[in-house]
Amino acid sequence: MTETLDVSKQANLCRHLAHAAITTPKALAVAVQKSQRGQLNYREIDFKALHHQSDAIAYALNAYGLKSGMKTVLMVTPSIEFFALTFALFKAGIIPILVDPGMGIKNLKQCFVESTPDAFIGIPKAHIARKLFGWGKTSVKKLLTVTEAGSGYISGASADMFASLIGGMSLTALLKRYPMKKGQKFEMVKLSDDDMSAILFTSGSTGTPKGVVYSHKMFEAQITALKEDYGITPGERDLATFPLFSLFGPALGMASIVPDMDASKPITANPDFIFAAIEKYQCTNLFANPALIEVLGQAGVPDFSATKGLADASANKPTIKLNSLKRVISAGAPATLPSIERFTQLLSDNVPVLTSYGATESLPLTKISSADLLATSHITDNGGGICVGSAVNGVEISIIAISEEVITVWSDELILPANTIGEIVVKGDMVSHQYYHRDLATAQAKIIDGDTVRHRMGDLGYLDEAGLLWMCGRKAHRVETGTDSKRNTFFSIPCERIFNTHSAVKRSALVAVTIYQKSVPLLCIELTEEAKQDENFDGTALFSALKGLALAHKQTSAISHFLIHEDFPVDIRHNAKIFREKLAVWAQDELD
Incomplete structure (x- = not known):
């Protein structure tokens, strides 16, 4: 009897990494910057080594008792270990739970109560916090400690001793105990498009953090948007300042260059470190939230005149030019027009700052270039809202009446006419279908539309006659x-x-x-x-x-x-x- 291939189960984000490991094995996949004793040092790994390393970790995790469908908290700072671990989890079908450490102790504990993780993988500081605050104590059965080589954290035998004290293992010890045989390959788990692949918690900045269930289809839709709508091609190099976005680099055949900064507090970043990494690797793409755009603009154009719209040529400190960048992507919150105007002085002519609109539940949804955005400033300054551009391919945006009522089933009759402010509702493959173990929140935010789901953004805005979306703030505000x-x-x-x-x-x-x-x-x-x-x-x-x-x-x-x-x-x-x-x-x- 021949075995029938289940064509419905072919999804895994790591197929892109496996492809890059074959087609461009020696190309740079990840570089991580570290500041030590006044010097900037870099660790690098190519696509073939990253693929092999994540295979070895996936194999060892399975041998340790972590299987497909189980869930694990992942609290590891951006590093080569972070990339290898994350891809290993995806390969093994183990569901990573990603949280923003800046959301506060109380919110973090609630996240772990709701997500019921089977394992906790983290740096020593994360494990100390886990012990102190009782994170996941009722569900976590497996513990893994991760230290970054050359980071200054405890390492080697000290890491193993720390791991044994907390009742788990270090990543180094795990790989030694459960090594793959030479030449052995890990058979990555294949799942359905709509199967859960990760749980990403919202930041809680506008309410209680909620676990967004990510499917493989969502990740694939995001990768497609970055290729088609943002024009990212293999061989590019991305200065990655946000851990989740940085994971898309290897999936796109693009190197992720990780600067030495606290990703949860970008406003504290050292601009010189970022400028140095861009220059060293001739980065073509930069992903930065509005706070970082502001910081880099102030550092790079110290004597910018908002009234003149240019840098003062008589200033002692020259404007920094980031000539290798082909595009800058900004997301997370609306950037101020003056900060974008200032930052564009760092870029070559016609290089856009692409502002994206979206949320953890659905991203990206729209985009607009800095030139087009600045052209709308007179409307914004006179109370017309902020233009966030047109929908990316595959996304449908509608505006419905402002209401706190649950809407169970979608009807086109809900749609308001152009230039009418209402709640923004979106539909597309990158739109999440549910929150994890939050049925009430799911009912309040999701609308069934045939065999798919529309998401109520909780934001207010309107569509103009040209189909451009204008943001008018949170519904709760x-x-x-x-x-x-x-x-x-x-x-x-x-x-x-x-x-x-x-x-x-x-x-x-x-x-x-x-x-x-x-x-x-x-x-x-x-x-x-x-x-x-x-x-x-x-x-x-x-x-x-x-x-x-x-x-x-x-x-x-x-x-x-x-x-x-x-x-x-x-x-x-x-x-x-x-x-x-x-x-x-x-x-x-x-x-x-």
């Missing part, structure tokens, strides 16, 4: 006043951008407060550093000017209350997502 018969709705981004045009305003945040038992809109203002240091700064004059701006625009004409806040609470990853809920409490206390 809108402010509503009045009664049902006469209700006024204020949207965060359109309102805030009007006030942000004032030279003394660094950023603003729309919140609702109660005055005389009525809900009213109020703008919290964070001043620029120049305004803070100005001995002659006049808050009364500022508020008068802001009221004038408010009256000049329909969107803000009813806003007349302002408060200055010293330093906005923001998420540590993007330094852009403002915790408006905290500001609302602060503002109410100030008024009471």
